Each structure stands twice: as structure tokens, then as C-alpha cells.
Amino acid sequence: MSESTPRDPEKINDPAKEEFDRGCQFLENNDLSQAANCFHNALLDYKERKDDKGIANSSDKLADLCLEREDFDRALPHLERAMAICEKANDDLSMTALKKKFARTYDGLGHYNQALEIYNDLLETYRIFRDPASAVRTLEAMGKSYLALGEREKAADALRTAAAIHRSFKHIRHAQEFEDRAAALLKS
Numbered sequence: 001m002s003e004s005t006p007r008d009p010e011k012i013n014d015p016a017k018e019e020f021d022r023g024c025q026f027l028e029n030n031d032l033s034q035a036a037n038c039f040h041n042a043l044l045d046y047k048e049r050k051d052d053k054g055i056a057n058s059s060d061k062l063a064d065l066c067l068e069r070e071d072f073d074r075a076l077p078h079l080e081r082a083m084a085i086c087e088k089a090n091d092d093l094s095m096t097a098l099k100k101k102f103a104r105t106y107d108g109l110g111h112y113n114q115a116l117e118i119y120n121d122l123l124e125t126y127r128i129f130r131d132p133a134s135a136v137r138t139l140e141a142m143g144k145s146y147l148a149l150g151e152r153e154k155a156a157d158a159l160r161t162a163a164a165i166h167r168s169f170k171h172i173r174h175a176q177e178f179e180d181r182a183a184a185l186l187k188s
Contacts, residue, residue, distance in 0.1 A: 016045035016054055023061060036065050056085040056094070063101055072108035079105060096125055103141065112145040119145065132169065136162045147185070156182040 023038030039061045046054030059082040066075035079102055086094040099118050106115035119142045126135040139162040146155035163178035 016042045016049070016051070019045065020054070020058060027061070027065070032065055032068060036062065039065070052085045052089070056082045060098070067101060067104060070108060072105045075101070075105045096122065107141070107145055112149045115145050116142060132165050136165050152185050156185045159185070
């Protein structure tokens with residue numbers, strides 16, 4: 001006699017959740033068109049039910065798809081929708097994840113100063129949470145934004161700061177790589 005497994009009542013007859021989950025499977029299989037269709041359908045259903053969490057999650061996934069395609073104009077409204085919901089819920093962790101996507105979007109749109117504002121905000125968050133790996137990735141992205149603005153010295157400063165973080169953890173080889181990249185920027 002087999003024991004029946006109780007079903008999660010939230011997942012029973014929830015077409016939006018089923019569409020969202022299918023979208024995640026398509027995304028995992030790199031079928032971006034099908035994933036977009038599923039996330040869009042889920043979003044419409046969540047909007048109809050006024051399910052903020054579902055709206056935010058579906059919007060976030062749609063933004064991910066847009067970023068994957070480097071369709072930055074279309075990513076922006078999805079990110080804005082998700083951010084508004086996360087701000088209302090005071091969901092700091094989700095807001096930090098969204099800020100990274102906003103920065104990438106602004107970089108892609110050529111709005112480097114807006115991206116740099118977000119990167120600076122993220123650096124402060126990573127300092128508070130003692131997350132040096134994320135700080136280094138952010139500094140590297142900042143360097144690219146500064147470079148796009150023609151500000152080589154600031155780009156080099158960002159890379160030297162990343163090198164200093166690596167050096168503080170005795171990652172000598174990585175620190176040297178960042179130092180070399182900073183020096184190369186100033187020579188060209």
C-alpha cells in the first residue's frame with residue numbers, strides 16, 4: 001500500500017504558478033521565446049488577481065529575458081514594476097538583486113551616470129553586509145562605465161580599489177591582475 005503525498009494547496013489549480021514554473025523550465029532549457037510566453041501569461045493572471053508577489057516574480061523573469069537578449073528598453077518597465085512592489089514590501093534582498101539588473105540595463109542603454117549611481121549604492125550595501133566578492137564585481141562594472149564615459153582615471157581607481165580588496169584577503173595574483181589592468185588603462 002503506497003502512501004499518498006499531500007499536495008501543496010497553493011499549487012493546486014493555480015494556472016499562474018503552473019505557467020511561471022513552465023517558464024522557469026523553458027528558461028533553464030534556453031528556450032527564451034517559450035519562457036517569455038509563459039512568464040507573460042503568468043504576469044497577466046497575477047495582475048488579474050492583484051497578486052503582488054507573483055507580479056514581481058514574473059516581471060523579474062521577463063526582465064531577465066530582456067537582459068539576456070540585450071533588449072534594455074524592454075527590460076526597464078519590468079524592473080520598475082518589480083522594484084515598486086519590492087519597495088512597498090521593504091524586501092531589501094530583492095531590491096539589491098533588482099538594483100544590479102537596473103545598473104546593467106542603464107549601462108546597456110548608455111546611461112552610465114545612472115548606472116554609476118546604482119553601483120555606488122550597491123557598494124555601500126556590500127560594505128554593510130561584508131560581501132567583498134560582490135563589491136569587486138561591482139567595481140569592475142564601474143570601471144567599464146567610467147571607461148565608456150571617457151574617465152580613464154576613475155576607471156583605473158575602481159580597478160585599483162578591487163585590487164586592494166583582493167590584496168586584503170591575500171589574493172595576490174588577482175590583486176596584481178587588477179593593478180595591471182588599471183595601469184594599462186592609464187597608458188593607453
